[in-house]
Amino acid sequence: MEPGKRRVLVVEDDVTIAASITARLSAEGFAVEVAHDGPAAVAADTEHEPDVVVLDVMLPGFDGLEVCRRIQSRRPVPVLMLTARADETDMLVGLGVGADDYLTKPFSMRVLTARVHALLRRVERSARAEDTEARIVLGDLEIDTDQRRVSRGGVAAQLTPIEFDLLVHFARRPKAVQPRERLLSEVWGWEAHASGTRTVDSHIKALRRKLGADLIRTVHGVGYALEVGA
Structure with a gap:
């Protein structure tokens, strides 16, 4: 990934969707890395340490929930999960393994980029916060x-x-x-x-x-x- 840019890891097995997300985030000024299956996603997170992960739930190898568990066990990182289902149980499971937010397919690229920016703002605000009450x-x-x-x-x-x-x-x-x-x-x-x-x-x-x-x-x-x- 390019130095100096905020880093996003896109994990999506659909090549067309992955390319569309990558193009939009790159146009927004992010450095983007892509993985198409569970094992590759975990390896890419370890290698690149992205600032945000955009993570599809349904993946070959092992699913996005397992990817989220593994990367969150190593270090906290904001995760935006993508799912083809709007079932609340799926949402709760995803949130339970460390996802911060959810988008249901189909979604607009404008909304996706807004959510990525929002996740980064939250992290930056937490980092700046001076906790008077420990x-x-x-x-x-x-x-x-x-x-x-x-x-x-x-x-x-x-x-x-x-x-x-x-x-x-x-x-x-x-x-x-x-x-x-x-x-x-x-x-x-x-x-x-x-x-x-x-x-x-x-x-x-x-x-x-x-x-x-x-x-x-x-x-x-x-x-x-x-x-x-x-």
Whole structure:
């Protein structure tokens, strides 16, 4: 990959789709590497250490979920998953292995590039953030922002990078209602007018599954609020 450019790894077995994504991202100024199967994707991630991975779920060798597991076990990296199915179970599985976002085929290249830019903005914002609170304690919920560790009732929970960022966002505003649009803007870095309520809802379900169903309250028609004691 070219030095000085943000690096994207595109993992897609359909050569035509891969070429289209590569052309669009290259035009946006990214250095792009392509892999067409699971083993090649893991090898390319190790060799090039991309800033973002655009990852198809259905791949030869082993699927995109396994690719995501393997690359996230080595180092945290933003992953945008591509799928031909809009099934929520597939979304939850993908998010559970470390994907940050999902796009269902067919998708527009404009939306894909916007999501890639948003993932990079989120990472850069996290890197710039000066955490005045290294440790947040709310009732039985404990968050160590330096080590990115979370526990509730003394039991540790394994969160993906985006789940952790979402939880910290809530924890710094306990009991305050957070509209979905604000979460998309402030946690994901999406444009204010973007629509992605399923993405938010799926991550909330993952947090409830890992930390307790009573953790986050649904405010119907508005958004969510963290309910653990302040």
